[in-house]
Amino acid sequence: MTVEAELAARVAAGDRRALARLITWIEDDDLRAHAALAALYPRTGRAHIVGVTGAPGTGKSTLVSALAAEERKRGRTVGIISIDPTSPFSGGALLGDRIRMMEHIADPGVFMRSMASRGSVGGLSVATSDAVRALDAFGRDVVFVETVGAGQAEIDIVRTAHSVIVIEAPGLGDEIQAFKAGILEIADVFVVNKADREGADKTANALKVMLDVGNTMKQRRVPGPARAVAPSVEAFVHHGALAAFGLAKAYPPSSDSAEWRPPILKTVAAERRGVLEVVDALDAHWRHLRESGTITQRERERVEDEVRQLLGRTLIRRCVEASGAERYAALVDAVTARALDPRGAVEALIGAWRDVARGAQPKEAD
Amino acid sequence: MTETKKIRVLIAKPGLDGHDRGAKVVARALRDAGMEVIYTGLRQTPEMIVEAGLQEDVDCIGLSILSNAHGALFPRIVELLRAEGRSDILLFAGGIFPDEDVPEIKRLGFRGVFGPGSDTRDIAEFIRTEIAARGPVRG
Numbered sequence: 001m002t003v004e005a006e007l008a009a010r011v012a013a014g015d016r017r018a019l020a021r022l023i024t025w026i027e028d029d030d031l032r033a034h035a036a037l038a039a040l041y042p043r044t045g046r047a048h049i050v051g052v053t054g055a056p057g058t059g060k061s062t063l064v065s066a067l068a069a070e071e072r073k074r075g076r077t078v079g080i081i082s083i084d085p086t087s088p089f090s091g092g093a094l095l096g097d098r099i100r101m102m103e104h105i106a107d108p109g110v111f112m113r114s115m116a117s118r119g120s121v122g123g124l125s126v127a128t129s130d131a132v133r134a135l136d137a138f139g140r141d142v143v144f145v146e147t148v149g150a151g152q153a154e155i156d157i158v159r160t161a162h163s164v165i166v167i168e169a170p171g172l173g174d175e176i177q178a179f180k181a182g183i184l185e186i187a188d189v190f191v192v193n194k195a196d197r198e199g200a201d202k203t204a205n206a207l208k209v210m211l212d213v214g215n216t217m218k219q220r221r222v223p224g225p226a227r228a229v230a231p232s233v234e235a236f237v238h239h240g241a242l243a244a245f246g247l248a249k250a251y252p253p254s255s256d257s258a259e260w261r262p263p264i265l266k267t268v269a270a271e272r273r274g275v276l277e278v279v280d281a282l283d284a285h286w287r288h289l290r291e292s293g294t295i296t297q298r299e300r301e302r303v304e305d306e307v308r309q310l311l312g313r314t315l316i317r318r319c320v321e322a323s324g325a326e327r328y329a330a331l332v333d334a335v336t337a338r339a340l341d342p343r344g345a346v347e348a349l350i351g352a353w354r355d356v357a358r359g360a361q362p363k364e365a366d
Numbered sequence: 367m368t369e370t371k372k373i374r375v376l377i378a379k380p381g382l383d384g385h386d387r388g389a390k391v392v393a394r395a396l397r398d399a400g401m402e403v404i405y406t407g408l409r410q411t412p413e414m415i416v417e418a419g420l421q422e423d424v425d426c427i428g429l430s431i432l433s434n435a436h437g438a439l440f441p442r443i444v445e446l447l448r449a450e451g452r453s454d455i456l457l458f459a460g461g462i463f464p465d466e467d468v469p470e471i472k473r474l475g476f477r478g479v480f481g482p483g484s485d486t487r488d489i490a491e492f493i494r495t496e497i498a499a500r501g502p503v504r505g
Contacts, residue, residue, distance in 0.1 A: 017450065020423035028371050091372075092397035098418060099407035105414045111421055116372070116402045 004035035011036070011138055012043055016111055019138045023113055026130040037130055040137035045299075047079070047136040048286050049160060053147040053186075054167030059193040061100040063167060063269040063278075064144050068110055069103070070279045071142050078104075079135030079143040080112040081128065093117070097146065111135065117148055126309055129160040159302060162295065163188045163285045165278070168207065170199035184210055187262045189281045195266035195274065207264050260288055315353075323352035373401045373497055374424045378415040379408050380443065383433035388460055392428060395486030401493070412442040419447070419455060425497050426456040428489075436463060436471065444474050456496050460484070 001009070010018030025033035050067075052060050061082060068078045082097035093116035104110035115131065128145060135143045145161060166187035184207075192204045263281050267274035289295040320328050331348055334340040340348075377393045379386050386408055393403045404422050406415065419427050431439065436459065447453055458478035459471055468479050478492045 017420055017423075017452070020421055024374075024423040086402075087397060090398045091400040093402045094393055094397045095402060095404045098404060098422075102406060102410070102414060102418075105417050113421055114402075114404050118372070 002035070004032050005039055007032075008036040008039035008137075011040060011134065014139060016108070016138075019111065019134060020113070022134050023115075023131050026127050026134065027115065027118070029127075033130065037133060040134070043139075044133050044136040047132075047140050047143045048282070049132055049136075049143045049145065049162045050282060051145050051147065051161030051164040051186075052167065053164065054149070054191075054193075055169075055172055056149045058167040058169040058172065059269050060146050060167055061097045063165075063191065063193055063267065063275075064146050065101045065103060066267075066269045066272050066275045067144065067279060067282075068101070069272070070275050072104075072107065072109055074279070076141035077109045077139065078111070079132075079138065079140035080110065080146065081115055081131055081135070081143070082112065082146040083115045083117055083128065083148050085148050086116045086118045091118075111138070111140065126306070126313065129306060132160055159186075159305060162289055162298065163282055165189045165191055165282075167191045167193050168203050169194045170197045170203045188260065188285050189278065190262055190264040191274075191278055192264065192266045193269050196268045196271075200266055204264050204266060211262065211264070259292060260285065319349040319353040322356040323349050327352065373426065373493060374404065374422060375401050375426045375428060375493065376404045376406065376415070376419045376422060376424045377428045377430065378406050378410050378418070379430050380410050380412060380415060380439040381431055381433045381435040382409055383431070383435075384408055385432050386430065388432070389428075389430035392430070392460060392486060392489060396428075396490055396493070399487075399490035399494075401490070412439055412446055415443060416446040416450060416452075420450055420452060424455060426458070426493050428458050428460060431459065431461040434462075434464075436461075436467065440471060440474055440476070454500070456493065456500070458489070458492065460489075 007018050007022055011022055022033060022036055024030075025036065052064055054060055064080060064082070068080060071078050080101065082095070082101075084093055084095045084097060086093045095114035095116060097114055098112065101110075101112050104112065113131065115128065118127075132143050132145060164186050166184070166189075168190065169192065190207050190211075192200055192207070194200070195204075265274055265277050265281060267278060269275065289298065323331070328349070331340065331345040335342055335345050375396055377389050377396070379389050389405070393405045396403045404418065404424065406418050410418075415427065415429070427443075429436075429440070429443065440459070444453075444457070447455060447457075453475070457474075457476045458480065459476045460480045462482060463471060463479060471479055477496055478489070480489055
């Protein structure tokens with residue numbers, strides 16, 4: 001048995017040291033991770049993957065820890081991946097999310113791993129989805145992915161999730177901040193944490209208003225006359241009434257998010273208040289995804305996105321390898337000196353790879 | 367490929383003393399030296415530290431202690447790591463230790479013992495040298 005196959009077998013059998021090592025290989029972009037993940041792939045696709053994002057200081061780690069406790073009460077095993085930023089100056093990282101999650105350390109039903117963002121956004125999302133997959137194959141029922149903070153990069157990461165929680169807290173800026181960050185669109189559940197603080201209702205209301213505005217905009221893309229009310233769970237229930245008026249054909253229920261209106265929930269995660277309701281909402285969303293068939297569509301989009309990302313990374317690696325470090329550097333120099341344009345360099349690199357691919361035996365599948 | 371291999375260090379405070387300034391200074395310094403540092407906070411039991419080290423698959427664990435409880439806590443941590451088959455993890459200690467205890471701490475398997483006034487750059491260098499001596503591949 002190869003080292004990779006042995007590790008994969010140990011992960012499948014529930015060995016947490018093997019899981020920890022597999023995630024290390026994934027983070028290091030070690031080729032051994034690829035074979036192990038390939039062996040584990042058929043075991044994946046069972047976990048409910050929950051992304052948790054929001055600005056620094058909103059209480060992501062505290063909420064995840066509280067959610068994990070509630071999931072355990074409901075008899076589910078939990079995996080947690082917490083991402084903290086890598087310093088762009090030293091390449092090091094201080095990973096402190098564990099401080100708020102130590103309550104679970106003695107519970108074998110919770111496995112938590114800290115990951116550093118390691119600079120590259122594309123690389124991060126690949127490593128994150130591979131690490132999630134490792135936890136999925138390990139047999140976790142729910143996997144939480146806690147992101148660095150809020151921003152464009154987070155949106156990519158949470159795409160690996162089935163359900164996305166966006167956390168806000170009162171006093172972190174006006175409602176336009178949420179709008180600017182573009183995180184409204186990705187939320188399946190909104191949480192206003194630290195709800196015992198002044199301004200929590202205002203924050204919740206601002207989110208509600210933004211959500212209504214967003215839905216109005218979404219409706220405009222629907223052909224035909226705009227709907228009178230924002231689509232909500234209730235509106236969907238009343239769909240039968242519309243059918244009675246012969247209007248159903250004009251308003252086909254969208255297979256996408258139109259049926260799911262993200263709830264806005266208030267929590268005080270540090271005191272475990274409101275946490276039950278968040279897990280209820282996650283359960284409802286998970287049920288909704290499966291019953292509406294949306295999960296198939298989401299999964300397909302996610303997989304396609306991943307295949308394209310991997311294709312890009314793999315081609316880059318192979319083209320650079322094929323041309324050799326020296327020639328690669330020479331091409332970059334030539335572009336810098338304006339002797340060659342960037343597309344010319346790309347063509348040369350692809351040419352080098354083609355030559356190698358044609359001449360040589362296929363190498364190891366990486 | 368080699369550039370992506372990061373040294374991962376767990377900095378932990380076993381026992382009951384609440385003074386973590388030193389641990390934080392070291393954690394910060396190791397981050398600035400390019401390492402990924404997991405900090406677990408105060409008042410950790412040996413079991414908690416070892417479990418965190420396993421899940422995080424660290425190369426190195428640094429223990430900070432100022433309460434003079436090292437005589438009880440350090441051997442327990444070494445024993446737990448051995449039971450988990452992770453005696454390969456590099457151990458070092460920081461804090462205040464009576465001179466006569468240092469040989470015993472080293473005998474337990476702590477490769478480095480850093481008292482007050484230690485230069486954080488020396489700690490980073492110590493870790494890098496020790497890890498390099500252990501071979502490049504995480505099997």
